[in-house]
Amino acid sequence: MPVASPPADVARDLPPAPVRRGALKARWVVLGGLACAVPFAVPFADLVVDALREPAAILDVLASSRTAEPLWRTVQLAVIVTCASVVVGTGMAWLTVRGDLPARRFWQVAAVLPLVIPSYVGAHAFVSAFAPGGLVAELFGVEPVTDVRGLPAAAWVLTTLSYPYVYLPVAARLSGLSPSLEESARLLGRRPLAVFFTVALPQCALAIGAGALLVALYTISDFGAVQFVGYDTLTRQIYGARFDRTAAVAFSLLLAVLAIALTLVERGVARRVPQAPAMTLRRAVTVPLGRWRAPALAAVAFVVLASLVAPLVVLGWWVWQGLVNDTPRFPDDGLIPPLLGSTWVSIAAALIAVAVVLPIARLTVRHRSRAGGVASTFVVSGFALPGIVIALSLVNLFVATPLYQTYVVLLAAYVIHFGGQALRASQVAVAAVPERMEEAARLLGASRWRRLRTVEVPMMLPGLAAGAGLVLLNTMKELPATLLLAPIGHESLSGRIWQTAEQVYRYDVATTSLVLIACSAVLTWWLVIRRMEHVVR
Amino acid sequence: MVAATVALTVTACSDDGQRLTIYSGRTEDLIGPLLEQYAEDTGTGIDVRYGDSADLALLIDQEGGRSPADVFVSQSPGALGYLAGGGRLQPLPEDVLGLVPERFESDAGDWVGLSGRVRVLVYNTELVDESDLPASVFDLTDPQFADEVGVAPTNGSFQDFVTAMREQVGDDKTSAWLSGLADGGARTYPNNVSIVEAVGRGEIRYGLVNHYYNERAKQEDPSVPSENYFFPDRDLGGLILVTGAGILDTADDDATAADFVEYLLSDTAQHYFAEETFEYPLVDGIDPVGGQPPLESIPSPEENLSRLGAELATTREMVDASGLAAG
Numbered sequence: 046m047p048v049a050s051p052p053a054d055v056a057r058d059l060p061p062a063p064v065r066r067g068a069l070k071a072r073w074v075v076l077g078g079l080a081c082a083v084p085f086a087v088p089f090a091d092l093v094v095d096a097l098r099e100p101a102a103i104l105d106v107l108a109s110s111r112t113a114e115p116l117w118r119t120v121q122l123a124v125i126v127t128c129a130s131v132v133v134g135t136g137m138a139w140l141t142v143r144g145d146l147p148a149r150r151f152w153q154v155a156a157v158l159p160l161v162i163p164s165y166v167g168a169h170a171f172v173s174a175f176a177p178g179g180l181v182a183e184l185f186g187v188e189p190v191t192d193v194r195g196l197p198a199a200a201w202v203l204t205t206l207s208y209p210y211v212y213l214p215v216a217a218r219l220s221g222l223s224p225s226l227e228e229s230a231r232l233l234g235r236r237p238l239a240v241f242f243t244v245a246l247p248q249c250a251l252a253i254g255a256g257a258l259l260v261a262l263y264t265i266s267d268f269g270a271v272q273f274v275g276y277d278t279l280t281r282q283i284y285g286a287r288f289d290r291t292a293a294v295a296f297s298l299l300l301a302v303l304a305i306a307l308t309l310v311e312r313g314v315a316r317r318v319p320q321a322p323a324m325t326l327r328r329a330v331t332v333p334l335g336r337w338r339a340p341a342l343a344a345v346a347f348v349v350l351a352s353l354v355a356p357l358v359v360l361g362w363w364v365w366q367g368l369v370n371d372t373p374r375f376p377d378d379g380l381i382p383p384l385l386g387s388t389w390v391s392i393a394a395a396l397i398a399v400a401v402v403l404p405i406a407r408l409t410v411r412h413r414s415r416a417g418g419v420a421s422t423f424v425v426s427g428f429a430l431p432g433i434v435i436a437l438s439l440v441n442l443f444v445a446t447p448l449y450q451t452y453v454v455l456l457a458a459y460v461i462h463f464g465g466q467a468l469r470a471s472q473v474a475v476a477a478v479p480e481r482m483e484e485a486a487r488l489l490g491a492s493r494w495r496r497l498r499t500v501e502v503p504m505m506l507p508g509l510a511a512g513a514g515l516v517l518l519n520t521m522k523e524l525p526a527t528l529l530l531a532p533i534g535h536e537s538l539s540g541r542i543w544q545t546a547e548q549v550y551r552y553d554v555a556t557t558s559l560v561l562i563a564c565s566a567v568l569t570w571w572l573v574i575r576r577m578e579h580v581v582r
Numbered sequence: 583m584v585a586a587t588v589a590l591t592v593t594a595c596s597d598d599g600q601r602l603t604i605y606s607g608r609t610e611d612l613i614g615p616l617l618e619q620y621a622e623d624t625g626t627g628i629d630v631r632y633g634d635s636a637d638l639a640l641l642i643d644q645e646g647g648r649s650p651a652d653v654f655v656s657q658s659p660g661a662l663g664y665l666a667g668g669g670r671l672q673p674l675p676e677d678v679l680g681l682v683p684e685r686f687e688s689d690a691g692d693w694v695g696l697s698g699r700v701r702v703l704v705y706n707t708e709l710v711d712e713s714d715l716p717a718s719v720f721d722l723t724d725p726q727f728a729d730e731v732g733v734a735p736t737n738g739s740f741q742d743f744v745t746a747m748r749e750q751v752g753d754d755k756t757s758a759w760l761s762g763l764a765d766g767g768a769r770t771y772p773n774n775v776s777i778v779e780a781v782g783r784g785e786i787r788y789g790l791v792n793h794y795y796n797e798r799a800k801q802e803d804p805s806v807p808s809e810n811y812f813f814p815d816r817d818l819g820g821l822i823l824v825t826g827a828g829i830l831d832t833a834d835d836d837a838t839a840a841d842f843v844e845y846l847l848s849d850t851a852q853h854y855f856a857e858e859t860f861e862y863p864l865v866d867g868i869d870p871v872g873g874q875p876p877l878e879s880i881p882s883p884e885e886n887l888s889r890l891g892a893e894l895a896t897t898r899e900m901v902d903a904s905g906l907a908a909g
Contacts, residue, residue, distance in 0.1 A: 275770045289895040440644045528633040544609040
């Protein structure tokens with residue numbers, strides 16, 4: 046079951062675009078794509094404008110040790126989490142897609158789900174479980190030896206929560222890859238591990254790169270986990286320096302530059318990697334793992350246990366404790382209003398994000414213009430900007446309009462923040478429509494609308510659904526922009542978790558978190574996983 | 583049908599005339615029931631945006647002259663001081679300011695304290711003998727407390743406390759105290775809640791926090807072996823920090839806004855803060871609940887409270903430089 050998502054620049058895999066009938070039409074596609082990309086540049090432009098007001102002061106901050114140390118810590122964390130996620134995500138993908146493990150479907154779904162756990166919840170659960178005197182000590186009577194603070198803790202928590210960004214595209218790639226090479230290698234006597242390293246891995250390079258980029262961006266933008274384990278990164282500095290506007294702008298700018306650099310590096314590397322085209326497989330291909338089967342199963346089980354089961358157990362424990370001590374303090378209407386609020390807003394954000402990035406995806410895949418490359422860089426980098434930076438830039442833009450404090454601005458913030466995730470999936474989706482087929486439909490006299498409806502959309506649907514799913518998950522978890530931009534009276538699950546976590550109400554935190562996780566899981570299954578099964582087998 | 587309903591609601595409100603938009607750094611649990619009561623009593627329509635105090639102050643700053651907010655309720659003097667420094671708060675009427683002792687309002691009279699939080703040393707009763715408790719917060723750098731004290735260096739309350747310390751004993755002594763804590767292996771946490779939890783499970787023996795967190799933790803689980811220790815003899819460690827409210831320069835209806843702030847200082851509201859949120863009421867004649875020492879025995883920052891906001895950047899730099907905040 047091939048949860049799909051998107052290898053990077055799929056553009057490279059395609060034959061050169063034929064020269065189209067009208068250059069005029071191409072120009073409209075370019076203009077349309079660029080217009081869709083403009084909103085994504087807003088936070089970046091806002092930062093630059095702010096910085097130009099006091100360039101000398103900004104440079105002072107950037108040149109000081111106040112900047113150097115958090116920057117170095119951020120880079121260390123990003124490198125460790127990205128490398129670890131690549132190893133875990135790729136290994137999990139190969140074992141659950143290719144390995145002859147029992148209950149493969151189960152592992153495939155479980156491997157994706159840590160993505161729905163907000164980092165502030167995951168980190169809180171981790172600290173409560175493994176800190177001296179925590180849940181693990183209480184239940185098993187052993188004091189965990191590791192310190193639950195600083196770099197190791199931050200790296201652990203973020204890796205367990207973000208490796209699915211690698212897992213998703215690699216699993217999708219593997220299930221769409223012709224097994225003949227791997228089978229030949231096996232028949233020639235290579236062991237499964239050797240087949241993995243010499244045959245499967247190189248073919249997944251692009252997918253790994255795309256996933257690694259998202260992990261790196263997620264890591265440098267994270268506030269929840271680093272705040273909980275006390276690891277001082279640039280993003281933590283941005284929040285800490287809120288009343289020091291100069292420093293906040295300087296740190297945000299630096300983070301933006303870092304994000305753009307990461308995105309460009311990934312694009313640059315990806316461009317040099319050749320890739321065999323994917324195909325739709327009619328049969329599931331598995332590799333007999335032999336005596337590696339038991340250790341492989343143990344490894345997969347351990348990853349699922351550490352990343353998914355452990356946080357859920359801690360949350361369950363808090364709920365249990367709350368019930369025992371009779372402390373629930375929910376308002377009468379319970380969790381229904383925030384559940385509905387989060388759900389509809391997330392679905393809307395996901396649909397809009399896909400609609401907005403699709404023209405940009407067409408631009409990069411079909412037309413491969415330089416403008417498309419610039420546009421997609423901004424779209425993807427927006428994921429690394431902290432929510433508060435994006436929110437405040439939109440306040441600046443909209444406060445004088447009647448749209449301010451309406452859902453329009455809130456949805457715009459979500460789309461700008463998370464659109465990059467839909468972009469990658471949309472690129473895959475666009476690439477999935479053979480141009481020849483479109484051409485054929487056109488020659489047969491089908492109208493533009495009819496071609497779109499009967500040829501393009503059905504073929505793009507799985508990729509678009511995957512992109513929408515990722516936007517949806519992130520929107521459900523988002524907190525700072527939600528609190529600042531939502532119309533007054535809007536209720537959200539993340540807002541409710543924040544409110545109760547500010548107090549000591551662990552029962553409420555845990556219950557609300559579980560509802561958020563369950564709701565995200567159901568929506569992901571419905572939108573992404575289930576749909577993929579229809580199309581890619 | 584929906585459109586008709588909306589139109590009706592709007593008409594009803596505009597007939598009554600009054601509508602207040604409040605940006606509240608206090609979460610709904612800590613103020614919601616009061617707002618409902620006020621709306622019911624006065625017929626004023628209330629719109630509230632809840633959020634982190636610092637984030638909301640930034641939001642108001644960014645919104646500028648077009649801010650929809652009428653009143654800002656903050657968890658800490660820092661965020662109010664930030665807005666006051668930008669000239670965004672207007673002077674409160676004398677009769678509102680007169681309700682609380684002068685030490686709990688800004689010198690310029692542009693914001694007023696609503697409730698107090700006292701800095702305490704929370705300790706684990708199973709691991710700590712009462713005779714080992716320090717006489718002063720400055721003693722926490724002694725070797726006997728090494729590796730056993732939890733602090734939240736990025737937390738607003740801790741930073742306000744450090745600013746107050748700087749005002750009282752100077753930057754040098756404050757820096758020495760911060761470095762002493764860092765060198766002694768003080769453990770850092772994201773917030774007060776985590777410290778209270780860590781003390782409760784015995785990960786550390788002591789923690790510097792606001793007093794009411796332990797009260798709430800005990801309400802959640804009465805068996806937790808943690809207690810508050812109030813530093814004696816008006817020690818700086820037992821400082822009171824206030825939550826407060828101010829009226830914004832963008833307020834539509836100053837009189838209604840002032841009436842609302844006055845309500846937050848009424849007997850009803852002050853008893854609510856004492857009994858429901860375990861804070862210190864600031865209005866004379868209303869006592870804190872439980873075994874908490876009386877307000878008169880608790881010191882407050884000597885300098886103008888608004889300076890807590892203005893000095894925050896320097897405080898942050900000092901905390902950073904001490905090595906306490908880094909991972």
